[in-house]
Amino acid sequence: MSSALVRHASADAPSRDEFKRLLRAAGLADTPGRRVEDRFICHASGRLTLRSGELIHFHEGWVDRDRKIIKIPRLDDCSCRYCRERVQELAETHDDVDAEDALEVYWQPKYEASIRAIPYGYSERSIEIVETFVDEVGHLDVAQSTINRRVNTLQERASLDRLYPHALRAAAAFYWAEQGMEAHYLQALMGWEDMRVAVAYIQATGNQLADRINQLASTDTEEDHTVTDAAELPDPTAAVYDATDGTNPRSGPEPEYLHDDEESQHPPTIEETQSSTLDDFASA
Numbered sequence: 001m002s003s004a005l006v007r008h009a010s011a012d013a014p015s016r017d018e019f020k021r022l023l024r025a026a027g028l029a030d031t032p033g034r035r036v037e038d039r040f041i042c043h044a045s046g047r048l049t050l051r052s053g054e055l056i057h058f059h060e061g062w063v064d065r066d067r068k069i070i071k072i073p074r075l076d077d078c079s080c081r082y083c084r085e086r087v088q089e090l091a092e093t094h095d096d097v098d099a100e101d102a103l104e105v106y107w108q109p110k111y112e113a114s115i116r117a118i119p120y121g122y123s124e125r126s127i128e129i130v131e132t133f134v135d136e137v138g139h140l141d142v143a144q145s146t147i148n149r150r151v152n153t154l155q156e157r158a159s160l161d162r163l164y165p166h167a168l169r170a171a172a173a174f175y176w177a178e179q180g181m182e183a184h185y186l187q188a189l190m191g192w193e194d195m196r197v198a199v200a201y202i203q204a205t206g207n208q209l210a211d212r213i214n215q216l217a218s219t220d221t222e223e224d225h226t227v228t229d230a231a232e233l234p235d236p237t238a239a240v241y242d243a244t245d246g247t248n249p250r251s252g253p254e255p256e257y258l259h260d261d262e263e264s265q266h267p268p269t270i271e272e273t274q275s276s277t278l279d280d281f282a283s284a
Contacts, residue, residue: 068121
């Protein structure tokens with residue numbers, strides 16, 4: 001598909017204010033259980049970086065309450081609706097697949113990098129949302145389409161133009177990049193295989209560059225410079241014209257030039273120096 005026809009999640013990521021509206025909208029559900037679920041869906045995707053497949057398979061066994069960490073496993077013995085449907089499809093199309101055996105090892109994260117530990121204890125609200133969900137609901141035994149509908153309902157209640165689960169994850173990436181998280185940490189938190197995706201989000205926010213410039217500027221003010229009056233400087237004329245060895249005492253030693261091999265003199269190609277943007281990572 002042409003890149004001009006692809007709409008990227010980063011373009012639809014809700015802002016911080018819009019995310020607050022989403023959390024408030026989640027509290028407007030008809031029943032207490034639904035309110036707990038909707039708040040968890042919003043927070044787990046929009047701040048804790050869970051993908052839809054991870055939301056569907058989340059359960060109490062993933063939560064380490066002592067360390068306040070959600071652990072995405074390599075494999076999970078699963079009997080949720082999503083896995084049952086996928087395994088049944090496999091069993092119907094492959095004679096060597098037994099549905100019950102396949103369920104024991106069926107679910108696994110999207111990428112190897114998606115096997116990760118996600119801290120959720122950074123705020124009291126985060127702890128409350130996650131642990132209340134674990135205590136009162138436990139897990140979401142729903143299909144992917146149900147997650148999509150839940151997010152669409154939140155979008156309408158919050159009066160947002162466009163929202164879907166992957167856009168919530170993009171909001172999480174922007175949020176942590178804006179907080180100043182370095183690329184390798186952001187990659188690990190999001191479960192991306194390619195660090196260039198993290199770099200692209202960080203570059204899109206511009207916060208790290210601005211913070212670094214402000215840091216450097218704060219250590220080099222005009223008041224720190226010592227300005228010498230020109231009248232106090234020695235007259236170099238005599239030293240120049242009185243030199244007897246033909247050298248200019250105001251010049252430094254002649255530089256020595258080291259010549260690399262011919263191949264290293266070739267400048268890098270455009271492809272080698274081209275930076276990545278968020279448009280290059282639509283499905284991360």
